Amino acid sequence: MRIIRWAVVPIALAAMAAWAQTPTANPGTISFVAKQMNVPIKGQFKQFSAQIQFDPARPAAGKAAVEIDVASLDLGDKEFNYEMNTKTWLDTRTYPKATFISSAIKAIAPDRLEVSGKLTIKGKTLDVAVPVTLKTEGRTRVFEGTLPIRRTTFNIGEDEWRDTSVVADEVQIRFHLIAAPQ
Amino acid sequence: MSNDNAHLMMPYWRLSGFYFSYFATLGVVEHRRRRFDTISVGTTAMTAPAINERYTLTAISLHWLVALLIFAGFSLGWIMTDIPGLTPTKLRYFSWHKWIGVTIFFFVCLRVLWRLTHRPPPLPPMPRWQRIAAQVSHGTLYGLMLLIPLAGYLYSYAAGVPVVYLGLVELPPLITPNPAHEDIFKYTHIGLNFTMAALVIGHIAAALGHHFIRRDGVLARMVPFLSRRTES
Numbered sequence: 001m002r003i004i005r006w007a008v009v010p011i012a013l014a015a016m017a018a019w020a021q022t023p024t025a026n027p028g029t030i031s032f033v034a035k036q037m038n039v040p041i042k043g044q045f046k047q048f049s050a051q052i053q054f055d056p057a058r059p060a061a062g063k064a065a066v067e068i069d070v071a072s073l074d075l076g077d078k079e080f081n082y083e084m085n086t087k088t089w090l091d092t093r094t095y096p097k098a099t100f101i102s103s104a105i106k107a108i109a110p111d112r113l114e115v116s117g118k119l120t121i122k123g124k125t126l127d128v129a130v131p132v133t134l135k136t137e138g139r140t141r142v143f144e145g146t147l148p149i150r151r152t153t154f155n156i157g158e159d160e161w162r163d164t165s166v167v168a169d170e171v172q173i174r175f176h177l178i179a180a181p182q
Numbered sequence: 183m184s185n186d187n188a189h190l191m192m193p194y195w196r197l198s199g200f201y202f203s204y205f206a207t208l209g210v211v212e213h214r215r216r217r218f219d220t221i222s223v224g225t226t227a228m229t230a231p232a233i234n235e236r237y238t239l240t241a242i243s244l245h246w247l248v249a250l251l252i253f254a255g256f257s258l259g260w261i262m263t264d265i266p267g268l269t270p271t272k273l274r275y276f277s278w279h280k281w282i283g284v285t286i287f288f289f290v291c292l293r294v295l296w297r298l299t300h301r302p303p304p305l306p307p308m309p310r311w312q313r314i315a316a317q318v319s320h321g322t323l324y325g326l327m328l329l330i331p332l333a334g335y336l337y338s339y340a341a342g343v344p345v346v347y348l349g350l351v352e353l354p355p356l357i358t359p360n361p362a363h364e365d366i367f368k369y370t371h372i373g374l375n376f377t378m379a380a381l382v383i384g385h386i387a388a389a390l391g392h393h394f395i396r397r398d399g400v401l402a403r404m405v406p407f408l409s410r411r412t413e414s
Contacts, residue, residue, distance in 0.1 A: 037277045038349040042342065076342045076359065083268040166270040 028142070028178040030068060034151070035168040043084075047072035052143065052179045056134075059107040064115060064143075066177070068098040088158045095122045100130075111135065119147075121154040144176040235303035236403050244293045245404055248286060248327065252382075255282035256375065280338065280345050283331035284353065290327040297324070306398040316388070319381055326378040333374060337367035 031044035047069035054062040071092040073084050085092045102117035113132040118125050128147065135142040150169045151157055157167060236242070262275035305313060335356070338345050342359035346352045357363065392400035393408075402408040 036273055038346045038352075039277065039344055040352075076361070080268065160270055163270065166273050 026178055028144075028176045030066070030173070030175045030177075032174065033172045035170070037166060041075065043073055043075040045069065045072050046074055050177045050179075052141075052177065054105075054141065054143075054179070056110075059105050059113060062102070062105040064100070064102040064105070064117070066100040066175075070096060070098050070121075088161060089156055090122060098122075100128075113143075119149070121149075122156060124154050126153065139180075141179045142176065143179065145174075147173045147175075149173060236406070237303060238296075238300055239406075240296055241293070241300065241302070242404055242406060244289055244296065248289050248293065251282055251286045251289070252327070252378075255279060255286060256379070258282065259375070277346075277349065280334070281348055283334050284345065284347050286327060287331040287335075290324065290331075294324060294328075303403050306396075306400060308398075319385060319388075323378065323381055323385065326374055326381070330371060330374045330378060333367050333371040337364065337371050340364040340367050 027048070027050055029044060030048050031042060034041045034043070045068045048067060050064070050066045052062070052064045054064075070090050071085055073081060073090070073092075075081055075084060084090055087094075098119075098121045100117055100119050102115050104116045106114045106116070108114055111134045113134055115130045115132050117128065117130070119128045120126075126149075128149075130145060130147050132143050132145045135144070148170050151167075151171050152162060152164065152169050156171075161167060237245070258275055258279045262272055262279060265272040265275070305316065335345055335353075339355050339357050340360050340363040344352050344355060389401045389404075392398055393402070
């Protein structure tokens with residue numbers, strides 16, 4: 001009992017640290033849309049964290065880091081969720097996290113940014129430029145946009161699924177990130 | 183006298199009946215056949231008591247087209263749900279199954295409209311309960327042919343998966359996704375399917391019974407190449 005009680009403390013501290021890192025209680029949503037014979041299949045990641053430092057006066061000095069808990073993926077169907085975690089698709093046991101780390105932020109318009117950085121999914125890293133729309137809602141800032149990726153580039157869907165006639169290669173990643181004032 | 187030569191002993195009007203049946207199979211239009219019927223009734227009082235009239239060519243075509251689609255859709259539904267896990271073939275079959283269902287729904291709507299505006303050919307004399315049984319089972323089949331695709335459609339949308347007809351047109355969502363409704367529509371879809379399977383077996387058994395045992399021409403009303411005059 002004593003051991004268990006002492007174990008609780010660091011876990012609670014770790015949890016509090018994670019809480020402090022998340023910008024708000026509601027960090028927003030990260031979802032995706034894949035197409036299966038032109039049928040839009042929607043899913044979302046229920047757990048992720050995003051750290052965003054952004055000053056509209058100095059956008060280039062901003063930084064963004066997003067870490068997704070890939071196994072929290074939800075397609076709305078138990079069987080499909082299970083399949084997505086397997087080696088064929090996202091292999092979440094080997095690659096539990098998907099990340100995006102910004103390297104440069106460029107303001108294109110007052111409410112539009114281009115965030116370049118490294119996207120890592122299933123252990124594969126790719127340089128991407130993400131178009132972001134910036135919205136200010138009261139005291140919070142919302143960063144949202146869509147990033148199209150090619151699933152085969154990241155080996156998502158191996159073997160028979162490499163054929164893109166049933167599940168299309170392009171997958172749209174949609175994000176809506178809410179950042180509290182700093 | 184052997185049965186092989188029976189047709190040689192047939193009166194001329196029966197031979198001409200075969201002749202016209204032959205043309206009917208080639209798609210000779212309805213009114214020619216009808217004119218012949220009138221003539222034959224006028225010339226012979228001895229014609230078999232079997233009925234002479236058929237369903238319209240439109241009704242016959244729709245019946246067999248829908249029958250084929252139902253058979254394909256049912257088999258595909260059975261096969262695809264037996265495939266374990268997730269495979270491209272399974273997903274492909276799911277899409278085809280849905281397209282077939284939408285097609286059936288469309289053609290059955292046409293059938294209902296046609297049936298409501300066109301009187302079906304009369305039934306031969308039969309007990310009242312059989313007439314009622316035929317009417318009730320036909321009515322139920324029409325209902326099921328509309329309800330089964332509808333339940334499947336709602337099942338798909340309750341699961342949050344839109345139906346994209348032929349991979350081209352996304353059909354309107356009639357309901358919002360809801361996991362609780364998913365199972366209701368799923369088991370409705372399956373339950374109604376087994377109800378229909380039982381009715382279809384009865385439907386086929388009745389048709390074959392009429393043709394081979396009663397020989398009263400009931401099946402010929404729906405089969406263009408069957409002789410309308412069966413031996414009595």
